[in-house]
Amino acid sequence: MxxxxxxxxxxxxxxxxxxxxxxxxxxxxxxxATPYDPLKLKASDPVDIKIMSALVQDALIPASNFHYDITEKTFTILANRFCWEESPEILNHQKIYGRILCGLYFQNVEKVQQINFDRKKTDQDYNLLAIEADKEDEIQLVFSGSTRIKLKVSSLCCHLTDLEDMWYTTTKPDHESDEHERKSA
Incomplete structure (x- = not known):
């Protein structure tokens, strides 16, 4: 004993x-760390959306942080995004990365379609892989696990705003394990 x-x-x-x-x-x-300047961006065409997509890749979003306001025609997301634009620091032989709470705000939203999205799982986090806007009237939010949200819009208008100070983590998103998961599925 x-x-x-x-x-x-x-x-x-x-x-x-x-x-x-x-x-x-x-x-x-x-x-x-040098002071971090929070992002405040607006996207109004497919090229802008691609840039914004790169900045929010691997954002973690709880199921409860999606909101569609049908009367205002807005779709908002509160996300914990990985700061790809920041270089990691190395301390004691470990890399330190940044994450920050941000808001994504889509305007002119006529319709929202959810694919493989279970809102009943309130404890689930969704991993945002990309925002796509190949058409002028549709935005797709692509998540891991074959989950998608399609936004039918009258015109492209999206805002990204960092809401708090960056916090630090030793964990970096791992796309190799994501790729292995997709191939084995």
């Missing part, structure tokens, strides 16, 4: 040490 308790104590100390090192890395990144 005493040996088992010692082993459990050693495991807890190892976990606490790893957590402490991670917290130190994040704090060091916050202290050394």
């Amino acid at each position: 005493a040996i088992q308790l010692k082993m459990m104590g050693a495991q807890k100390n190892t976990q606490d040490k790893a957590l402490s090192q991670k917290q130190e890395l994040v704090q060091a990144r916050q202290l050394s």
Whole structure:
């Protein structure tokens, strides 16, 4: 029994040490980082949408953070986006990346169609892979797991606004595992 308790104590100390090192890395990144200028962008054509798509690739969005206002003809999303535009910092041989809370606001939305989207799963996060606008009157939000949201619009108009300060993580989105998942499906 005493040996088992010692082993459990050693495991807890190892976990606490790893957590402490991670917290130190994040704090060091916050202290050394140059100030981040929040993004505030508007997209009004397919080229603008492609640029915006690159900035929100791998945004994580809880199922409850999608809202369609039929009277205002707006579709809004509150997302936790990965900051691809920022270079990672290396501290103690680990890369530190940024994420930030942002809002996506689509105007002139006539209709919303959800494909493989289960709003009943309120605890599920959706991983936004791309925003596509190949037609002037349709925007597609492409998520991992074959989930899509199609927005029928009278004209393209989308806003991206960073809402808070960037926070830091040691985790970077992994597209190799996504590709392996798609091939094995």
